[in-house]
Amino acid sequence: MSKKEIEQLEKRIDRLEKRLELLEMTIKEQKSIEPRLIEERFKSIEETLYSTKEILSMKDVCHYLDISQSMLYKLTCNGEIPHFKPRGKTIFFEKKELIKWIKKKDRKSSGKNRNNSKSST
Numbered sequence: 001m002s003k004k005e006i007e008q009l010e011k012r013i014d015r016l017e018k019r020l021e022l023l024e025m026t027i028k029e030q031k032s033i034e035p036r037l038i039e040e041r042f043k044s045i046e047e048t049l050y051s052t053k054e055i056l057s058m059k060d061v062c063h064y065l066d067i068s069q070s071m072l073y074k075l076t077c078n079g080e081i082p083h084f085k086p087r088g089k090t091i092f093f094e095k096k097e098l099i100k101w102i103k104k105k106d107r108k109s110s111g112k113n114r115n116n117s118k119s120s121t
Contacts, residue, residue, distance in 0.1 A: 056093045064098070 001009075046063065053060065062069050075081040082097035 054095050056095055056098070058091055058093075061093050061098065065102075 056064060058069060058072060061067075062072055065072075072081070076083050076091055081093070082101055083091050083093050085091055
């Protein structure tokens with residue numbers, strides 16, 4: 001091997017060492033991201049998705065209202081929550097109607113609390 005070839009090979013090795021060092025630094029940075037921050041970011045992304053969707057699925061509504069799927073089934077079976085079944089099987093929810101329902105439920109429970117507090121005085 002000539003002296004020139006050896007010098008070129010050494011330069012390549014130096015460049016590879018620098019690139020490897022940069023790669024290792026990048027990997028260390030990735031490991032330093034806290035899982036809590038990742039969770040918060042995902043939550044933010046989910047909330048953004050819910051704010052853009054007009055029609056929600058059962059799964060979406062469970063997340064949106066923070067209730068279990070069985071609770072949502074009970075609410076739909078009893079006709080307590082606004083929903084629709086366009087093909088007779090899959091249940092969907094209109095976000096606007098859910099918001100109205102939530103506000104209506106809040107007023108009813110507030111009224112009950114007021115009545116109970118009046119009767120106890």
